[in-house]
Amino acid sequence: MEKQELVKRYIETLISSPINLVGYDNFEEAYHFLYIDSTLPMKAEDLGQKFIDVGTGGGVPGVFLAIEFGASGFLIDSVCKKIEYVKNKCEELKIENLEFLCIRAEELKDKGPYREYFDSAVSRAVSKIATVLELTAPYVKVGGKILLYKGPGYTEELGQSVNAMKELGVKLSEVRKYTIKGKDRFLIVFEKFDKTPEKYPRKVGIPEKRPIR
Template identity: 40%
Template structure:
């Protein structure tokens, strides 16, 4: 058993997750590919087996909620980077239809390689900026769920993500220690973009004493056509 798999087994048990042997092997292969490709391009600063197991894989799975992921939802991971949280969620809940979106072509090549190596069905990898893709009818308000981790502060992230979500759908935002402050700063953007906070779920990762939460935001009304603004504007001038 690899060092990663040893750590991942322990972390999954500590967090109360039940996985099949096939799923464990898929996570192991994903971690191996992540570190192999990381020698050629910048995918992650975390390379120790325990860090990859806990801070990437288990952290991504904290977004999972059986009720929210019931059925075969169309899930979009905005600014997925090396595939977090989308790919761990797909391995854990293979019934989902997953779209991975990232603005860097090299990262999309990595994601395509992982999807092929792991034999994952129902996954699309798209090279696009969120501000531009959200104006495409093929993507705008087409998704049941959007997920995102470590992309931007919440007021900015809402403009990147909510335009993709169908009314009645949800955004699952994985946030760090400043989540309460970010939430307080997001009242205007939520109102403008058609979102409402439905749940704030504190997260405690195995062996870590830090502050994290999953924010569940419902799409309560269609997003006005003015949003998202042109590429670069949301980050420079948050709503």
């Protein structure tokens, strides 16, 4: 199926879902605030070949990135019914470059070969920057990127993440500003320059409750 047709079908799937996946029931809004938001600030080279989407919910941004750029996505979320729904719909649409796992990001380190495994990590609307860095950095290769979708509040969160960045082996490389229907949005791009200590991510809930300071 052609890319734009796949995007259209996937959005229709999201807005008609019986479980509340994305908070939009209008096609045009969902098209802009989900698909355009996911793809506009991204470049194919950011993702590399394999990326992880932590807290993908309804497959955002992971499904749209896989369709748009052809990279292989590994999409995780702690809510199994969301992952099941998204997985089934992607299978129906024959989107083949995606894998899914229902798991907390904190627990992925004990499952499979995923430590320092991905070329990049993406995450949108999951938690504050310091928390999300702890949930993503351990799974990205040295030299890879972490790309976080944020609103205008990102500056304060970034200021509170200086120690987390140092501790996790990541540094800020770029902030890409873009606008969706008059709303300012930012893609915060980090580079992983060093290995992340084995103790990260800490136990379930700790990255959220006690972000690295």
